Amino acid sequence: MAEHTEHHIVPIKVYIAVFLALMVFTAITVAVASFPLENIWGPLNIIVALTVAVIKATLVILYFMHVRYSSRLTQVIIVAGIFWLLVLLLFTLADYASRSGWPTPLAQ
């Protein structure tokens, strides 16, 4: 702690590079979504869409939000928070998936 007194300033060229990467990934996700990938494999569309979104979110978190340069304590808190989000999502979906009769048709 004591020696780490100078705050890290991210150079502008890093911001520009991340921005360009975000734009390219946006173009990729739109281009890929225009193809019926489920003809190849059912969940392929959503897998590609979520993978691109996770990459974009990671770039924003690491560079725009400076987490790559943050203290270890901050990083641990963020990873713990994301872990609990995954518990919320995966455990609930596992509960649904393990019940018979789901998915159920909606009454018209």
Next chain:
Amino acid sequence: MAEHASHVPGLAHHFVNMEQQREAGTIGMWIFLLTELMFFGGLFLAYAIFRVTYPDGFLQGSHLLSVPLGGLNTVVLIVSSLTMALAVYYSQMGEKKKVVGFLVLTLLLGLVFLVVKYFEYKEKFEHHLFPAMGFYAPDPSHLAVQYHQQVRVFLWIYFAMTGLHALHMIIGAGILLTLIIMAHKGKFTREYNSPVEISGLYWHFVDIVWIFLFPLLYLTGFHVGGGH
């Protein structure tokens, strides 16, 4: 011990030094953002469950949304994240005019997003696609009639998620306006700029939510034929 703090401008008396103060602010903001993550997480969970339950309705419903407008707003938000990051950068360099300039630019881009969102919502209301009062009646002659209620579930999810996101954008615009006034008055220096930095974290978080909403809501049905 107590008097050394008073000599540093911008340092609150209960912190040892600027580094500790900055770290405490950053962690506090992140803990707030993680509660926001769980808040939005509940809606993403609802999305996942309903999407698996009603895959056809979600494809048909997603196809009702405008990919050009959703894509435009995605680009607007990414550019606004860049201008926000640059505002933080120049606040760390102590360049007041550039801080004000980039904050104003970020605010304008946020307003562009909300105006586009307004026209999207307006179009949905005009076509009786708001899932409550005035929702369109099923047309028995149409093939998609069997998906009528499923499309309605999708549109509920769409309005709930984008509505909560738009509310965060409106709050973000208020925060930016406050920052612009503070920056204009010269409240921020090379040494003290935590409000800009921490508001930046909030702005980027709202951008990340949209990064997930855009493919999940708009692009899911991009490649299928419309059902209406």
